[in-house]
Amino acid sequence: MTSTEDPALARTIPPSELDIGTPVEWMVDPDRRETILGVTYEFSQTGERKTVWYTPNKRRAKGALVVSELP
Numbered sequence: 001m002t003s004t005e006d007p008a009l010a011r012t013i014p015p016s017e018l019d020i021g022t023p024v025e026w027m028v029d030p031d032r033r034e035t036i037l038g039v040t041y042e043f044s045q046t047g048e049r050k051t052v053w054y055t056p057n058k059r060r061a062k063g064a065l066v067v068s069e070l071p
Contacts, residue, residue, distance in 0.1 A: 038051055
């Protein structure tokens with residue numbers, strides 16, 4: 001049985017230090033533009049950009065079209 005009176009876990013990172021990325025570019029399949037192959041996120045505090053690939057092997061797609069807005 002679970003106790004409902006357990007204290008909440010202490011936060012290890014203050015909310016002001018969270019840096020959540022915002023999508024700025026999408027890599028889509030040139031033949032089927034509704035298929036997203038990857039997304040580039042930009043982090044507001046550091047300005048760093050990171051690309052996440054949604055391909056089966058999680059690697060850069062060979063023929064992706066980069067767009068800054070989705071239709």
